[in-house]
Amino acid sequence: MPKVKVKRKPTAIDMTPMCDLATLLLTFFMLTSNFIQKEPVTVNTPSSISEIKIPERNVMMVLVDKTGKVFFGMDGKQNRMDLLEKMGEAYSIKFTKDELKKFSTINSFGVPIQKMKDFLALPNDQRDRKENALGIPADSTNNQFKNWIKAARSINRDARIAIKADQKTGYPVIKKVMNTLQDLDENRYNLITSLEQNPDKN
Amino acid sequence: MADVNTGGGSSKKKGNKPQAKKLSCRIDMTPMVDLMFLLITFFMLTTSMIKPQTMEISVPSKKKVDAQDETKVKASRAITVILGKNNKLFYYEGTQINGVDPKVQPTNYGPDGFRKYLIERNIDVMTKIRDLRKEREKTKMADTTFERKAAKLRADINAPTVIIKATNDASYKNLVDALDEMQICNISRYAIVDITPYDLGLIKDLNK
Numbered sequence: 491m492p493k494v495k496v497k498r499k500p501t502a503i504d505m506t507p508m509c510d511l512a513t514l515l516l517t518f519f520m521l522t523s524n525f526i527q528k529e530p531v532t533v534n535t536p537s538s539i540s541e542i543k544i545p546e547r548n549v550m551m552v553l554v555d556k557t558g559k560v561f562f563g564m565d566g567k568q569n570r571m572d573l574l575e576k577m578g579e580a581y582s583i584k585f586t587k588d589e590l591k592k593f594s595t596i597n598s599f600g601v602p603i604q605k606m607k608d609f610l611a612l613p614n615d616q617r618d619r620k621e622n623a624l625g626i627p628a629d630s631t632n633n634q635f636k637n638w639i640k641a642a643r644s645i646n647r648d649a650r651i652a653i654k655a656d657q658k659t660g661y662p663v664i665k666k667v668m669n670t671l672q673d674l675d676e677n678r679y680n681l682i683t684s685l686e687q688n689p690d691k692n
Numbered sequence: 693m694a695d696v697n698t699g700g701g702s703s704k705k706k707g708n709k710p711q712a713k714k715l716s717c718r719i720d721m722t723p724m725v726d727l728m729f730l731l732i733t734f735f736m737l738t739t740s741m742i743k744p745q746t747m748e749i750s751v752p753s754k755k756k757v758d759a760q761d762e763t764k765v766k767a768s769r770a771i772t773v774i775l776g777k778n779n780k781l782f783y784y785e786g787t788q789i790n791g792v793d794p795k796v797q798p799t800n801y802g803p804d805g806f807r808k809y810l811i812e813r814n815i816d817v818m819t820k821i822r823d824l825r826k827e828r829e830k831t832k833m834a835d836t837t838f839e840r841k842a843a844k845l846r847a848d849i850n851a852p853t854v855i856i857k858a859t860n861d862a863s864y865k866n867l868v869d870a871l872d873e874m875q876i877c878n879i880s881r882y883a884i885v886d887i888t889p890y891d892l893g894l895i896k897d898l899n900k
Contacts, residue, residue, distance in 0.1 A: 505721030512728030519732060523739030536868040539875055540747040554864075652746060657865035661775070661858045664867065668751065668884075677753050680746035683868060689803060689876060 527597050530623045531555040536657045537686035544652055544680060550642050551598055552635075554655035558663035559625025562638050563598025569645050570594040576641040577603055585610075600625045603634055628666055636670045643674070651679040747871060751884065771813065771854045773806070773870060774891055776899040777861030781806055781870075784894065796894050801869050810877040813852045817878050820845045846880035854882040857891055859899070 524546070533553055553561035564570055571590045578585045581603045585593070589610045593599075596617070601609045601624050609622060616622070628635035642649065651671065655664060671679060774782045774796075781801060784794040799805040811818055821842055828838050856870050867884075874882045 505725050509721045509725045516732045519735040526740045536865040538747045538872040542746050543743045544746045655864045659864040661862040662860045664864050678750040682744045685745045
């Protein structure tokens with residue numbers, strides 16, 4: 491007696507709703523997020539209970555890594571171009587249009603102004619290397635950092651200054667940065683921290 | 693959904709002409725879904741949803757203030773905190789009176805250390821703020837109103853004033869932690885001041 495063969499239907503699932511869902515999610519992610527900004531150094535910020543959010547625009551970012559190197563960044567392509575031009579004038583270095591354009595794509599940098607030309611001449615992938623994260627000189631004898639802040643302030647009047655320093659950074663470096671800001675009469679700034687639960691809230 | 697409509701689905705025969713069979717061509721959506729999820733994964737990995745938190749501080753201006761405008765801290769309400777090396781922390785109350793040095797207390801950053809002491813010192817403000825929080829939960833108070841009231845409470849004239857002095861061996865984390873304690877303990881009057889040789893002398897034996 492021959493076996494009765496049950497005809498199996500191939501289970502074809504209609505993938506269309508799945509696709510719709512994925513598209514929806516994708517759209518959501520694209521609209522609600524902003525790309526992680528590349529930073530020349532990794533910084534582990536200390537945590538605090540304050541919940542003030544940093545604005546998206548008009549921010550001057552001062553990065554301090556654990557060895558005490560100082561980096562600086564500013565938002566806005568046009569602002570960045572103006573900034574470099576201003577600094578070039580101050581140190582009598584002439585930057586070409588091409589260099590200005592390149593500089594406007596860099597988020598934050600840490601090279602002395604004398605080496606800026608070489609730094610900009612590097613291809614994009616080499617710029618993020620460790621050996622190019624020299625830090626901006628911020629000593630009292632050669633305080634380029636101060637001039638960067640000054641130039642940035644003259645370009646963007648309502649930018650906020652945010653300091654993002656590593657947990658392990660020694661206090662003397664922070665003090666140096668804070669004193670520089672104080673000299674420029676920048677008396678309000680934000681310290682970027684990660685979030686921690688307030689023990690008194692509950 | 694994914695069926696492409698290929699004209700009328702009517703099976704009306706016109707005359708006796710044989711009609712070509714209309715196949716509804718279904719598109720397989722699976723690769724499309726794969727692609728979508730790939731894109732989603734890419735976006736999830738390369739973007740940051742959270743904005744970084746910040747702590748606002750304002751420091752006094754360096755411009756010369758007249759002697760009479762200077763805020764004098766009453767010694768009885770002043771607490772000086774010294775951030776030492778290896779996450780050590782010391783505090784003393786008041787200042788040197790008639791040549792007698794204030795007693796320096798070693799403490800720590802934990803909840804039972806400096807925070808406990810500060811809450812004790814600032815208990816009036818703390819209880820008022822806690823009551824205000826309860827009231828906020830009851831009456832659905834607006835955040836701005838709450839903040840305004842809280843700020844008013846924090847500015848209580850009898851609240852302690854904290855002077856933060858960091859030694860050169862302290863780390864940035866110590867500083868942020870100390871500032872954080874001010875926030876937790878609702879202390880609105882605090883200042884970051886350079887350390888003096890006198891303070892260093894006080895903690896010389898303890899800060900090893």
